[in-house]
Amino acid sequence: MHGTRILQEADRLMTVCNSCRYCEGLCAVFPAMEMRRAFSDGDLNYLANLCHACGACYTDCQFSPPHEFNVNVPKTLAVARAESYAAYAWPRAFAGAFARNGLVISLIAALSVAAFIFGFAAINDRGVLYGIHTGPGAFYKLMPHNAMALLFGAALLYAILALVMGVRAFWRAIGEPVGMKTDAKSLLQAVRDAGELRYLDGGGVGCFNEDDHPTDRRKLYHHFTFYGFVLCFAATCVGTLYHYLLAREAPYAWWDLPVVLGTLGGIGLVVGPIGLLSEKWKRDRVLVDEQQMGMDTAFILMLFLTSVTGLALLLWRESAAMGPLLALHLGVVFALFITMPYGKFVHGIYRFVALVRYARERQMMAE
Amino acid sequence: MTRRFDVLVIGGGNAALCAAISARRAGASVLVLEGAPKFYRGGNTRHTRNMRCAHDAATEILTGPYTEEEFWKDLLLVTGGQTDEELARFMIRESKDILNWIVEQGVRWQPSLGGTLSLGRTNSFFLGGGRAMLNALYRTAEELGVDVLYDAEVIDLVIENGMFLSAQLKQPVGGRTEVRASTLVAAAGGFEANIEWLKQYWGEAADNFLIRGTPYNRGAILKMLLAKGVQEIGDPTQCHAVAIDARAPKFDGGIITRHDSVVFGIVVNKHAERFYDEGEDIWPKRYAIWGRLVAAQPDQIAYIIFDSTVVTSFMPTLFPPIAGATIAELAGKLELDAPALEKTITDFNAAVQPGTFDHTILDDCATQGITPAKTHWARKIETPPYLAYPVRPGITFTYLGTRVNKQSRMLMKDGKPSANMFAAGEIMAGNVLGKGYAAGIGMTIGSVFGRVAGREAAKNARN
Numbered sequence: 162m163h164g165t166r167i168l169q170e171a172d173r174l175m176t177v178c179n180s181c182r183y184c185e186g187l188c189a190v191f192p193a194m195e196m197r198r199a200f201s202d203g204d205l206n207y208l209a210n211l212c213h214a215c216g217a218c219y220t221d222c223q224f225s226p227p228h229e230f231n232v233n234v235p236k237t238l239a240v241a242r243a244e245s246y247a248a249y250a251w252p253r254a255f256a257g258a259f260a261r262n263g264l265v266i267s268l269i270a271a272l273s274v275a276a277f278i279f280g281f282a283a284i285n286d287r288g289v290l291y292g293i294h295t296g297p298g299a300f301y302k303l304m305p306h307n308a309m310a311l312l313f314g315a316a317l318l319y320a321i322l323a324l325v326m327g328v329r330a331f332w333r334a335i336g337e338p339v340g341m342k343t344d345a346k347s348l349l350q351a352v353r354d355a356g357e358l359r360y361l362d363g364g365g366v367g368c369f370n371e372d373d374h375p376t377d378r379r380k381l382y383h384h385f386t387f388y389g390f391v392l393c394f395a396a397t398c399v400g401t402l403y404h405y406l407l408a409r410e411a412p413y414a415w416w417d418l419p420v421v422l423g424t425l426g427g428i429g430l431v432v433g434p435i436g437l438l439s440e441k442w443k444r445d446r447v448l449v450d451e452q453q454m455g456m457d458t459a460f461i462l463m464l465f466l467t468s469v470t471g472l473a474l475l476l477w478r479e480s481a482a483m484g485p486l487l488a489l490h491l492g493v494v495f496a497l498f499i500t501m502p503y504g505k506f507v508h509g510i511y512r513f514v515a516l517v518r519y520a521r522e523r524q525m526m527a528e
Numbered sequence: 529m530t531r532r533f534d535v536l537v538i539g540g541g542n543a544a545l546c547a548a549i550s551a552r553r554a555g556a557s558v559l560v561l562e563g564a565p566k567f568y569r570g571g572n573t574r575h576t577r578n579m580r581c582a583h584d585a586a587t588e589i590l591t592g593p594y595t596e597e598e599f600w601k602d603l604l605l606v607t608g609g610q611t612d613e614e615l616a617r618f619m620i621r622e623s624k625d626i627l628n629w630i631v632e633q634g635v636r637w638q639p640s641l642g643g644t645l646s647l648g649r650t651n652s653f654f655l656g657g658g659r660a661m662l663n664a665l666y667r668t669a670e671e672l673g674v675d676v677l678y679d680a681e682v683i684d685l686v687i688e689n690g691m692f693l694s695a696q697l698k699q700p701v702g703g704r705t706e707v708r709a710s711t712l713v714a715a716a717g718g719f720e721a722n723i724e725w726l727k728q729y730w731g732e733a734a735d736n737f738l739i740r741g742t743p744y745n746r747g748a749i750l751k752m753l754l755a756k757g758v759q760e761i762g763d764p765t766q767c768h769a770v771a772i773d774a775r776a777p778k779f780d781g782g783i784i785t786r787h788d789s790v791v792f793g794i795v796v797n798k799h800a801e802r803f804y805d806e807g808e809d810i811w812p813k814r815y816a817i818w819g820r821l822v823a824a825q826p827d828q829i830a831y832i833i834f835d836s837t838v839v840t841s842f843m844p845t846l847f848p849p850i851a852g853a854t855i856a857e858l859a860g861k862l863e864l865d866a867p868a869l870e871k872t873i874t875d876f877n878a879a880v881q882p883g884t885f886d887h888t889i890l891d892d893c894a895t896q897g898i899t900p901a902k903t904h905w906a907r908k909i910e911t912p913p914y915l916a917y918p919v920r921p922g923i924t925f926t927y928l929g930t931r932v933n934k935q936s937r938m939l940m941k942d943g944k945p946s947a948n949m950f951a952a953g954e955i956m957a958g959n960v961l962g963k964g965y966a967a968g969i970g971m972t973i974g975s976v977f978g979r980v981a982g983r984e985a986a987k988n989a990r991n
Contacts, residue, residue: 176844177784177846180783180784180843180844180845180846181657181782181783181784182843183577183654183656183658183659183660183783184656184657185638186638186639186653186656187655198840198844217656217660218656220659220660221656221657221660221663222657222659223574223575223657223658223659223780223782224782224784227567228567228780229777229780230784364636364655364656364660365636365655366636373663373667374667
């Protein structure tokens, strides 16, 4: 017996799939399944997070609905995946944030933005908020750099702590393979598999979305989003180094590295989320976990708002709109940071961890 | 339907789609009539997994050469000579090219994985299985401009002196229409889902048969063709039948209801008696014979009985084994006579001789002094819990069909080739496969003769 109804169903499906195995060439889920004959909750959560929801196994399955065996692996694993995020959340008290994720994230985002606007207005007089500030240190007229670094550093550290604790619980539940911690090869393999989204290609033809004609669109938009995020993050890191190592203060010129990275990343984070959202709307409902739509949409919109406010700040930073735009941008980023451990952001982390485990299992089998 | 087509294909599986694609590529206008709804399109192809093709060298999907001569010998072995040598050799020769042609139609082969499914030397595996393969063929056909109708039941064929004129079509929406075409390709499968027809040859026993594939293969087209002068071929009692789990659905249980545990235990009938040498031969022969063996037992039921030492030696099963802490408890759950089952197992255990077990070869573990003997892989059943799978005959497809020549053209009762009718797939499999079965050969028949039938039909239509 399993902890939840969806794990019970996932177990039933894995029993069906394990006696068929036609899909074993499509992705990592099925070969991983074949290494087991019985499935613990942890095993099922591992398989759920290994699934990239490409939908190929649904389209290719002779037992998918309306067949009486009713095999719908992508949807069942999507529901199990969403439940696993809550199951491993840290601290436990915040696990509920996953259930009404869309509402929670939008409230936190709105409150964060409001806090920054009011905060700026409270610290400074109105003239500063709506004033025109240019040259190095312009942003810090609204909020001192150290305050900004402290606030965002703390938010980010908290997010990292919560994510690490969650991953730790997940890693223990799925059963850490022998010799795992010293295994650089598996880690590298997982970085490669995640970096190229190897398992979002339906075994080679593409992802199945609105019908049985596969495309690479979801993969493409996902890449835009992911690498956009990475570039934006890199921009922030370079900016921090500039500040502390070179004593160069933001804002930087458009050609300077932090701005170039941020602009490219920002474009990625506009194109990617819009694309992902539109693919999501078109997606065949039979493959979709409807309960999760709020969480998915909230996360995509947060990424989109981060990039749009950042780009707007870049465009209008020398006008009177700079103050409000900075408050808006910082508010969104702050909300993004503190909600990262309690929303769709974790899917990437857990999936990566599952890929590491899969790479290790494969390697152990080969040895 | 006011349009007239060059080629009308009846059926929607591998053979039908290969015919449709090859006819379309040869320039013909093509209509495919699939009797099933879209989800169930493709008949038994949905449940297949691989194809047997001759090849002269190893490839990235095949481990070694499988020559035409070796393929021919394998076919001779399984059919016991019941095959049309000319047609069979033609098919084997063509199968070499099919390996590549089918990829050009969008079908993908499974690359080496190193998992439990090791690559074959003789058979290539479809990536994602038979339905994935079908999906690819349908996508290609649609892109080429082949018209496809689902839920399209053909209720009559107008044939005059061996010449096809038109078909009467009945659809849930749209009612009855007449479809006219210059040529016909019949690729509508066998009649395994038609229990009434099976009863003509098997009697009441057929009520206890389970049909592994589509419920739509009722043989309607085959029956019409034979009634209208097409020459028949094949023994109507011959079919590809394996032993499958008795708890499987009546239709469409597919691959996952099979059992490959026979060699690890014994098989008894409803009187708890053994009836055949469970260790006679290795895969795939042992797999293919048990359907017919169980069909010959009272009430068409049997039980594979083994113990807990071998549960991980075979593929995981959809239905869990029925378990008992003692033989008597197991007998109770199977509704078998407990003393009878205990005696059968005691006698069997007493007859087991020492040997070295190896299920990958014909090993030296055998019984002595019992009938029937178990000639290989005989080991005592003595470690509880005792386990069992109930099995029934699972029919895959039937062999009675239409006679064809090397152009896949149907032959009429008088021996003359039909003016414009071709057949491909299960409906003519009996030409090549008089009895028995070798894994993946149904798909070879379908693809080779489908491609030929489409090409010849297109040529015929243009003349």
